[in-house]
Amino acid sequence: MKTQVVPAPVPDSAAATPGTFQSLSAAERLARRGLRGLLALQAVRTVLRLGFAATAAMAAGRLVMGETVDPWLVAGMIGMLATACLAGFAAERVQASAENAVSTRLRALAGERLGKMPARQLQSLSTGALIVSMQRHPESIAALVVGHRAATAMMAAGPLLAAIALCFVSWQAALLVICLTPVMILFFALVGNAIRRRADAQERAFGRLAGQFADRVRTLPTILANHATASEEAKLGRRLEGYAGETIGLLRIAFANAGIIDFFASLSIAILAIFLGLGHLKLATIPGFSNLELWQSLFILMIAPEYFAPFRRFSEQYHAKAEGLAAAAALDRLLDAAPVTACPLPVLDRLRLTLPAHGLVAIVGPSGSGKSTLLRRLAGLEPGAMPAPGTRLLAAEEIAWVSTDAYVPEGTLAEAISWNGGALDRSRLEHAARAIGLLDDALLPGGLDARLDKGGANLSGGQRLRIAVARAQLSGRTVLADEPTAKLDRATAEAVRRMLIGISGARLVVVATHDRDLAAAADLVVDLTRDDTVEVAA
Known part of the structure; x- marks a missing residue:
């Protein structure tokens, strides 16, 4: 269905700005x-x-x-x-x-x-x-x-x-x-x-x-x-x-x-x-x-x-x-540098969007349309009008963030996957790592005991993203993923899709993506355009 966007209250950004x-x-x-x-x-x-x-x-x-x-x-x-x-x-x-x-x-x-x-x-x-x-x-x-x-x-x-x-x-x-x-x-x-x-x-x-x-x-x-x-x-x-x-x-x-x-x-x-x-x-x-x-x-x-x-x-x-x-x-x-603002996207400031309690939500649209910006707003990482005033705010919950720049601590692969997730059984870690293809990676010898440099300096963007996906799968939290299948080979991208779809069966997963296959599997698609309308297809 096509929904005309309507005005939503814009928060006072000055109130959130810290003092000098x-x-x-x-x-x-x-x-x-x-x-x-x-x-x-x-x-x-x-x-x-x-x-x-x-x-x-x-x-x-x-x-x-x-x-x-x-x-x-x-x-x-x-x-x-x-x-x-x-x-x-x-x-x-x-x-x-x-x-x-x-x-x-x-x-x-x-x-x-x-x-x-x-x-x-x-x-x-x-x-x-x-x-x-x-x-x-x-x-x-x-x-x-x-x-x-x-x-x-x-x-x-x-x-x-x-x-x-x-x-x-x-x-x-x-x-x-x-x-x-x-x-x-x-x-x-x-x-x-x-x-x-x-x-x-x-x-x-x-x-x-x-x-x-x-x-x-x-x-x-x-x-x-x-x-x-x-x-x-x-x-x-x-x-x-x-x-x-x-x-x-x-x-x-x-x-x-x-x-x-x-x-x-x-x-x-x-x-x-x-x-x-x-x-x-x-x-x-x-x-x-x-x-x-x-x-x-x-x-x-x-x-x-x-x-x-x-x-x-x-x-x-x-x-x-x-x-x-x-x-x-x-x-x-x-x-005290002046905040860096994104390009004006009035369509986001006036968007009303009710997110389900669980399922896969795909945010699609051409480059520059505001997909990543909307995702960051949902995570509370960027100021702006929040979609769906009065509905459940994701920024108030624990969120698992998935992207190629996800944080990776120094230590072993097991420690990176379980970071910020509490005590996890090793068998669960092995299952999540194998499902996402980390245990089959020739560049990560040693399985869960593979050593990772500080900040994941010895990891590629794809390896870092797969660690974030495995961590999200074990976290039990709402998942926000920014281009989770971009710059991945076909087999790895398919493994990421399967895991995200599997997570969405019990939790909410929101992805900003250009991946048509991932968007086709979504329960709700938000198609951002450059005019005053947004396509929301269920």
Whole structure:
């Protein structure tokens, strides 16, 4: 019979759209606890190093002047040095652990986000960009929110503590080193933009390299068949050289930044040494630098490097900030990409279709008419108006999906067939595998014990499809099959037809197919056309 399609309610797609993915905000929340512990240890280390500098200066000054060095002074100096080293070691361990925890959890959140994506959108993502985002980006973001944030906080606290310590001996010396601070901050601001631009360029270059490499791995058989190995190798080489150039450019700026910090630190220490030397030699009277005891001068010279050390550590972490921000932006763009919509198919949005409780339903029609789209809507894999409002929705039930891209776990053939199906008797597994021709496949030696690579990498599309059919036969669920007999030889296609028809005797089986023999065996045929009518033949 010919049925005129009528309007059906269209669900609010906006309501089903998840919120934006903000990787940087999520990472900052995850890093709070570890960051607090890291900052506490770094602050303790700074205080201990300042204490060591004070005791070492006093001991050295007394030793040079021929005075007695008290044992408690030596013991205190060695104790504070050892404790500072232990605090530094603990801080490094805490930082590594915190960054690992943040990157691991962020990677899990990104995986959850990918799991919620519609199938069409997930398939549209670049394989290379996806690999980079799941492996590289979480680590770069973790280094930003832990290592760089800690360096930023200590750049404020460390110099402040050192300046306070200097004030106990000479506030003029403290003022001198403080006066050089605005110059370094100005330099950070000037260099920051250049580092960010380089980091963005490096991230784009790496994404292009990863994408091209993943594409060439996927098409390697075609490349080998066309003897195009040399040309493709040259293309990858150019991509690699571009990425290496961007990386060297970023490191060059980072090293220059660290060199400038060392220059200012050395300059300040040299000025302090000159002023202190002139004061001790009585060649000049400089307030705050004359009439000091030797240990006080040594203390000033030992504290000055501690004042500039946090700036140097911050400069070493500055490229981590640029890389982390670029990684966060790239990860957010990937996970917040606009949904990929299928070509408008009004006939599907207005279709009313009542599905039986069991039997074989065949969805037929020319390519592009919406067969696979309708099947994905029935499975809840793609948003859109659901057929037959008010009737039984397949998306609310357990569904066995059959296609050439069905999931295959690593392990044995038996484990692949029984995946997600609970404990199954081996005799049932053998019966299902033999009925679909898997036990007679010469490329799967070992029967049910044949080893399968991760993701079914050593399987053909037909083998993967037959595993999905056998799994569906044993699952007891409603079966949705997308082109189950396409690209199969005659004998294998006939075995698939027999099994699907056998399943339909007790359960509902819905197939999207061009197979005329399979459609002829259907209890209900939905013939999609490009006009405003749909043929539904029982």
